[in-house]
Amino acid sequence: MGAALGLCSAAQLACCCGSAACSLCCSACPSCRNSTSSRIMYALMLLVTTVAACITLSPGLQDVLKKVPFCKNGSGSSLASGLVLDCEKAVGYLAVYRICFILTCFFVLMSMIMIGVKSSRDPRSGIQNGFWGLKYLLVVGGVVGSFFIPEGTFGSVWMYFGMIGGFMFIIIQLILIVDFAHSWAEAWVGNYEETESKGWYYGLIGVTLLNYCISITGIVLLFVFFTKSDDCDLNKFFLSINLIFCVMVSAVSILPAVQEKMPRSGLLQSSVVTIYVTYLTWSAVANSKEECNPGMWGIFGVKSSSHSNIDIIGLFIWMCCVLYSSLRTASKSSKITMSDNILAKDTGADKDKDLKSLDNKDSKNNKGNDSDGGESGRKVWDNEEETVAYNWSFFHIMFALATLYVMMTLTNWYKPNASSLETFTVNAGSMWIKAISSWLCLALYSWTLLAPILLRDREFGN
Template structure:
């Protein structure tokens, strides 16, 4: 992760290591809010940590490390070679347990940030400099904690206990992820309906209907494929139950979305939101049944496409798709400006409020004119800083469990 520090130019080093309230990733972007740029920097940190965790699972990494001089002595914690050089067993820095250690360090960092940011109301708080600056120190801190995590004994205690923390945190992030997806679908539908009402263009209406039908088409296709490939007439009862149960829930959500009481409360809501949620629900159902250890009820995506037997590779199709959706949700939560849709999702604590310009209009105009990051939180914070870090800690646990297939830790 130290390579990320190379992104900072020489002119930005002062802001990188100081308490300046500007974030480097958006320094060249016009009218970039401070609240947005800071969240992008934290998202970048999380994405870099995920890449490092993925590298730990690379099939050829262990073979490469075996050629490194100080990585000889496999099977021992440390040995001395013929020329009295200290060598280590590098098998411990690859595999599932290595992913646990990297994500453990990231999770601790975000939880620490969540604790020290409790109660921050404006960027005038002395802790605002820690939130929006000191990026070089933050990355060095994460690197140091990550290195220290690899000195945790390799016994079963750390892996098994941290796995349960990961399962709970990953499940909680799935709920947050669903909130973000609902908010995205509502904003999408609201924007297109508003364009249709303002322009009276049938093109927007046709696009809205087409997108809804396309989502429902993918949902129905997914359900059919799940019944065909992940259930059998004389078995796989658990798979049948979950597929049928989630299908019923999708139908219920679709009916509720068009009820008169719902339409009266939210006139611009409709079937598009329920279609997106239904498609995401079917994806989660596939992800669950695809992780079943029963080979008779789980052919695997590779087997469906190529006809080969399901492999036990580190990067399976479920993990890749899960990471893609996770990445989109993390970036969305970092860029999103909340609108009235947050009233139905309860996501005010997650998404940024559109606070507009801060109190110092002249200063903001000057900053915007030069295309620099400007502080929009002098009067009030645009989002809950503490909750934001809690969400990213849960996101770290989710990616940890996704990479390790949820039920394995060795």
């Protein structure tokens, strides 16, 4: 027991409620930048809250959740004159709305506080990088208080905020995915050019073929299960137009003019974009009318009610993008994908110099105290004394949008329905959001291919 408690020093525990940067309370953790540590902690907060929201959707908790204030009558509470909320079906979704509402407000508040911060010397840096225990308590207290919000029109109004915010995060997600595709291809092509190893070459070909095979299989299955010979024209349009666009951007990626400006551009990036567009197309047609919609997992033969469907793939992609934005540092190639405005930058700070400076300060402040064996135990070093590595305010806005996106994903983008027969219905607006997102993804990727050709006077990364 003593050994377990010894893993956390007093200084590390103090970061939970103090303004010091958190070292994750683990002596085994490698040292990292202050900017990276803070982003990881905010990502952890977002992931923990998402898990809590998922738990509220568990069927086993329905009886417990029916006792919360906005559904205190058990069988249903009044929404408006003549309208009754079916708590047994809706209480889980309404709980997700409230949990995400509080976290969104938290990130928006943090964004407003951090407006104009230029370096960690700003007094507000302590709020950004520390007080983690108080932040979690604030969120938990807010979540508890949110269950006392009367229903009224809260669900319907907050849904529109969720749709707009979710769509905006999808755009950010598209930028991150395109950046990932370019970074992945550049890394593997670079390794092949440096080592001339056949393994990298065959890996490039294998992954590219696999991505295209999955995409083609997905499109065929969508045509089979989500279209009918005499109906479902809108679904046919989405599937056909996206298939044509994917073929076009794949062809553009290997044009001689593109290869001349971007020699490491190729079909691997196109295959990653194609498989993502296939997923977005699936998400779009999965929100079509009932006659053309066997359900989110209908192509796998899984029969379930629309209320129990959760887009697991969407949550996985969302989680990967959140972690990618938290851990990834912008590279030269990020300029062309515009992700350099989202990812952290290398500030040029000297790790050894900063750690030595911090250790000297600690030794002066703790004269005669050798309880830590002469080592400060610091795991986080400040790389933002001269300039911030990322826009703190925009970072919190991005996480607020990510919260709204996960809220809509967990509720499957359904629309609260005022009828007494069904609490949530398929939302036609979400179908168009996903369809437009797929076109934006293709347009963004096409721009990264054509920008170096069209903007000859501008310097892009290799």
